[in-house]
Amino acid sequence: MPRRRRARKVVEPPSFKGYKPYGTIHGKNGKVELHYEEYEAIKLADYDLMNHHEACELMGVSRPTFARVYETARQKIAKALVEGKEIVAVYGDAHLEKDWFECGDCKSKFTIPNELIDKNCPLCSSSSITNILH
Amino acid sequence: MKTLITSQGDSTDSYFDLRFGRGKYFCIYNSETGKIEFVKNTNADAQGGAGTKTSEMVIELGVKKVISGDFGPKAKDLLMKFGVQMIIITDSNKTILEIIRTLS
Numbered sequence: 001m002p003r004r005r006r007a008r009k010v011v012e013p014p015s016f017k018g019y020k021p022y023g024t025i026h027g028k029n030g031k032v033e034l035h036y037e038e039y040e041a042i043k044l045a046d047y048d049l050m051n052h053h054e055a056c057e058l059m060g061v062s063r064p065t066f067a068r069v070y071e072t073a074r075q076k077i078a079k080a081l082v083e084g085k086e087i088v089a090v091y092g093d094a095h096l097e098k099d100w101f102e103c104g105d106c107k108s109k110f111t112i113p114n115e116l117i118d119k120n121c122p123l124c125s126s127s128s129i130t131n132i133l134h
Numbered sequence: 135m136k137t138l139i140t141s142q143g144d145s146t147d148s149y150f151d152l153r154f155g156r157g158k159y160f161c162i163y164n165s166e167t168g169k170i171e172f173v174k175n176t177n178a179d180a181q182g183g184a185g186t187k188t189s190e191m192v193i194e195l196g197v198k199k200v201i202s203g204d205f206g207p208k209a210k211d212l213l214m215k216f217g218v219q220m221i222i223i224t225d226s227n228k229t230i231l232e233i234i235r236t237l238s
Contacts, residue, residue, distance in 0.1 A: 099214070107224075
């Protein structure tokens with residue numbers, strides 16, 4: 001059995017669902033699936049201008065893994081540009097950072113689904129909860 | 135609201151099970167009526183996809199909170215999609231009764 005894939009931490013999902021080329025000569029050319037973690041890699045390295053070492057720590061993976069994610073991201077974008085494909089943002093192996101919380105009193109970790117109004121610890125109702133990197 | 139706790143046995147004195155998909159029993163606690171019932175996990179010895187099958191079971195049972203030791207990547211995705219709250223406790227020396235007490 002292969003080693004379990006480590007979830008890549010993503011601070012914020014992309015603000016778009018995809019990109020579409022316009023005026024393509026050959027009509028529809030299919031699409032390329034850009035994972036959230038690949039978007040995040042491009043953002044950290046090329047938009048926030050971080051080096052790979054800083055970026056890999058933020059995403060919770062090793063530097064070689066970050067480099068691999070970044071490379072597939074660049075290849076996918078290049079493919080989309082050259083072949084006139086659509087880019088669709090998909091979830092991938094990402095783990096959204098703001099999803100997990102830890103309770104300061106009972107040390108349990110938990111998620112808070114969107115529809116939930118109660119933002120206290122679900123186990124001991126303590127209000128001292130912190131966002132964690134899971 | 136229904137809460138599911140993974141358990142090693144079918145009584146409130148039994149210890150909490152750290153595994154989700156392959157947990158032996160599930161304790162379902164209803165916080166409104168105070169009713170506690172135990173369900174045997176039929177997927178505990180499944181060859182594969184135990185996490186996915188168990189998550190489906192959780193969703194069918196109408197449970198809104200799940201307490202376990204850890205969740206696999208597929209179970210996490212599924213539960214998150216259906217808005218089920220996941221709670222991770224790493225202390226395996228707790229009995230079901232102790233957990234229910236802290237809940238209420």
